[in-house]
Amino acid sequence: MTNRTPIGSIAVLGAGIVGLSAAIAFARALPGLTVTLIETPDDPAALTDRLPGTLPSIAGFHERIGLRERDLLAAGATHRLGTRLSDWRADGPSFVLAQGERGGTIAPGAFHQHWLNARRSGKVAAFDAFLVPAVLAAADRFVHPSDNSSTPISGFGYALRLDPPRYRDLLRALAQHLGIVPVPGAFAGVERAADGRVATMVLADGRRIVADLYLDCSGPSARLRSALDTQWDDWRAWLPADRLLLGTAPAQSPTPTDDCVAVPAGWRFASPLRDRTLVGLAFAADQTPDSSAHRIMPSGETIVSLAPGVRAEPWRHNVLALGDAAVVIDPLANANLHLAHAAILRAIDLLPGRDCAAIELAEYNQQSVRQASRVRDFQAAHFLPTGRTRGPFWKRAARLPRPDSLAHTLEHFAHRGRLPFQEDESFDKDEWHGLLLGLGMIPRVADPIAAATAPSTIAATLQRLADATAALPARLPPYPAYLAQLERGR
Numbered sequence: 001m002t003n004r005t006p007i008g009s010i011a012v013l014g015a016g017i018v019g020l021s022a023a024i025a026f027a028r029a030l031p032g033l034t035v036t037l038i039e040t041p042d043d044p045a046a047l048t049d050r051l052p053g054t055l056p057s058i059a060g061f062h063e064r065i066g067l068r069e070r071d072l073l074a075a076g077a078t079h080r081l082g083t084r085l086s087d088w089r090a091d092g093p094s095f096v097l098a099q100g101e102r103g104g105t106i107a108p109g110a111f112h113q114h115w116l117n118a119r120r121s122g123k124v125a126a127f128d129a130f131l132v133p134a135v136l137a138a139a140d141r142f143v144h145p146s147d148n149s150s151t152p153i154s155g156f157g158y159a160l161r162l163d164p165p166r167y168r169d170l171l172r173a174l175a176q177h178l179g180i181v182p183v184p185g186a187f188a189g190v191e192r193a194a195d196g197r198v199a200t201m202v203l204a205d206g207r208r209i210v211a212d213l214y215l216d217c218s219g220p221s222a223r224l225r226s227a228l229d230t231q232w233d234d235w236r237a238w239l240p241a242d243r244l245l246l247g248t249a250p251a252q253s254p255t256p257t258d259d260c261v262a263v264p265a266g267w268r269f270a271s272p273l274r275d276r277t278l279v280g281l282a283f284a285a286d287q288t289p290d291s292s293a294h295r296i297m298p299s300g301e302t303i304v305s306l307a308p309g310v311r312a313e314p315w316r317h318n319v320l321a322l323g324d325a326a327v328v329i330d331p332l333a334n335a336n337l338h339l340a341h342a343a344i345l346r347a348i349d350l351l352p353g354r355d356c357a358a359i360e361l362a363e364y365n366q367q368s369v370r371q372a373s374r375v376r377d378f379q380a381a382h383f384l385p386t387g388r389t390r391g392p393f394w395k396r397a398a399r400l401p402r403p404d405s406l407a408h409t410l411e412h413f414a415h416r417g418r419l420p421f422q423e424d425e426s427f428d429k430d431e432w433h434g435l436l437l438g439l440g441m442i443p444r445v446a447d448p449i450a451a452a453t454a455p456s457t458i459a460a461t462l463q464r465l466a467d468a469t470a471a472l473p474a475r476l477p478p479y480p481a482y483l484a485q486l487e488r489g490r
Contacts, residue, residue, distance in 0.1 A: 004353030008034060011201055011211035013224045015039035015182040016049035017164065018323030018340045019217035020171035024065045026215075027178045029348045036209055037175065039182035043219030045304050047244070048323040050164050052271045052278055053080065053258065053334030055426065056099055056157035061341040067174065069160075073486060075170040076163030076274050079479070081137035081256040083334070088262050088439065090387035095126065095438035096134035096257070100156030101430055103130045106461050109450030112433045113417055114458045117446055121455040125466035127437045132156055132469060134434070139473035142256040142482055152472060159334070161258070163273050187218065190227045197317040197356070198227070212354045214319045220307070222325035228316050233369075235308040238380045238406075240397045241266055241282035241330050242307065245293045245300035249277040254480045260332070264391025265296055269331065282330050287392045306330055310372045315361045318354075320347055327372040332382060335375045335426060342426070343368055371424035377406035378427050378435070384410075386439050410441075417443035 007030070012023045015037050023037045042049070062072070069077075082098030103111040111130070118124040128134040133156040136142060146154040172182070186204040193199040201209040201224065216224040236242060252272045259270045266283035281297040288296075290303050307328055314326040323340040346367060352360040383397035402410065405422065412420045413436055419429050450458075477485070 004355060006030075007212045007351065007354050008032070009036070009211040010034070010213045010215060011036040011038065011209045012215045012217055013038050013040060013187055013201070014217035014219065015172075016042060016046060016217065016219075017168050017171065017337070018046070018048050019215070020168065020175055021061070021065070021341060022215050022217055022322055022344050023180050024171060024175050024178060025061075025344045025348060027180060028065050029351075034211075035180045036211060037180050037182045038185040038187075038203070038209070040186055040218050043221060043324075044302060045221075046219030046324045047304065047328075047331060048336040048340050049168075049219070050246070051331050051334075051336055052161045052164060052273060053331060053336075054159045054162060055334060055338040056159045057338050057426070058160055058341065061345065064345060065174070067170070070486075071170065072160060072162070072167070073483075076166040077160045078254055078272070078274065078483065079142050079256045080159040080161040080258060080334075081133045081142060083258045083260050084138065085382075085438065086259065086261045088382070088386060088388065092386075092438075092440060093126070095128045095434070096131075096137050097431065097434050097438070098128075098131055098133040098137055098156070099158070099428070099431060100131055100133045102127070102433075103462075103465055106465070107450070107453040107458060109447055109453070110417075112437065113447035113450035114453070115437075115462065116417055116443060117450055117455055118459050118462050119442070120446065122459065124459070124462055128434060129466050130462070130469060131430075131434065132472060133158065135469050136473060136476070137257040140253075140255045140257065140479050141473045141476045142479045143476055152468065158256070161271055161273065162337075187223050190224065195317075196228070198319055212318065213356070216319060216321045216325045217323050218325060220324040220328050222311070222321050225311070225314070225316070225319050225321035225325055228319055229313075231312045233310050233312055235310070235329075235376055238376065238400060238403055239308045239330065240284055240383060240393060240400060242305065243283050243285045243288075243290070243293070244304040244306055244330060245281040245283070245290075245297055246302045246304060247279050247297065247300040249279050249299045251275050252277055254483050256479050258334070262388060262394065263296065264393065265292070266393045267332070268297060280331065282332070284393055284396070287396070308376070310369055310376075312369060313361075313365050314343070314368055315347070315356075315364050318356045322347075326368065329372070329375060329379065332379045333375060333427070335379075338426060339372055339375060342371060367424055371426060373403070373405060374422055374424060375426050377403055377409065378432070380406055381410070381432075381435055382439070384436075384439050384441065410436075414441060414443055416445040416447055418447075
């Protein structure tokens with residue numbers, strides 16, 4: 001057995017949400033670790049540090065670093081059940097994407113296959129009408145899932161909508177509790193050892209930072225990681241938005257639902273916080289000038305250029321890129337912080353010794369790129385041709401090529417409604433079903449297992465389920481009342 005020297009020190013470049021999250025998680029996982037956190041000037045293009053949306057996976061990350069939900073609610077967070085997509089189809093109503101199982105087991109075969117058979121045979125409720133969190137989200141209701149699996153309000157996931165500045169302050173306080181105090185500095189360069197590793201990180205004021213492992217959390221420019229190489233896989237051929245106009249609008253009543261609305265120039269989103277609403281417009285720069293974007297969304301304040309893509313080797317030698325330094329993607333699926341947190345936990349779980357052995361780094365890089373690529377696929381699937389042709393953005397989006405992995409997924413689903421297995425998925429099969437069926441993709445061939453049950457039997461069962469699910473919101477408090485109740489109980 002070969003003894004390996006463990007990592008004893010890390011230096012983190014960037015003290016935004018990603019940098020603080022990484023510093024805290026590494027310190028929690030490695031008692032005695034020396035952490036140097038360099039607070040660089042904020043990069044306005046670092047979307048992960050300034051966006052509020054998360055996925056349900058954030059609960060697992062917070063558990064790892066020791067944050068409770070009540071701490072987050074006290075820091076301005078609200079619950080997020082899903083996203084309402086409006087005007088995404090020319091011929092269909094809005095639909096809600098949320099996490100959870102639809103309908104349960106009603107007969108042999110997958111639920112969505114029974115729904116498809118009922119749809120072929122006659123009229124049936126919309127697919128998201130059978131998903132409890134989607135129905136609650138549409139009605140602005142929320143309750144925590146029940147531990148009793150026999151109740152309809154069990155077994156669904158929910159996320160949080162963060163107030164980025166207050167969340168950052170909370171992380172900073174936790175970091176200081178762990179003895180991690182950010183120190184200001186600006187990156188100037190690196191000095192490399194003969195084997196290619198970074199021996200020293202040099203700051204603009206001449207300070208020299210020496211560590212076993214360097215984490216680049218500085219944003220999309222990734223100056224630390226880019227000092228080793230500039231490899232980058234460009235995704236702009238598959239994702240149509242390369243500009244984002246961000247702003248704020250007046251506060252609205254708390255809701256567990258984000259809104260995403262297709263407009264001729266792209267798509268708009270609104271994420272309500274406690275005291276304001278964060279809004280954005282995603283568009284293509286060569287189709288819509290910045291001045292036109294401001295006219296479309298007068299509340300816009302800041303333009304951010306996007307270059308969607310992924311770093312093929314986020315971890316090279318002893319330098320690890322995290323957040324926007326590793327992957328750049330627009331906020332359509334609210335996966336920015338999810339990818340950063342997943343990468344941090346993966347790095348800890350696969351942590352090599354001080355030698356940063358190539359075999360371990362290769363495994364980390366493969367998993368990270370696969371996961372980011374599947375998020376890209378999920379977002380690219382939002383732009384399938386749906387009959388919506390009003391506006392140059394959507395005309396181009398309908399003609400976009402598809403990554404091979406997405407094309408493979410769509411081919412199988414379009415044939416008989418099955419999804420091929422893919423590693424490192426961030427969105428489960430129910431979420432893929434909800435998106436593809438919500439966009440109107442109907443498989444050509446009926447599933448033989450589901451088809452073995454009489455359509456009349458399934459139709460009656462589906463009607464009862466839809467009625468029961470539709471009745472749930474009336475029995476639950478509006479979200480503002482539920483949120484106030486939680487705050488009184490803190």
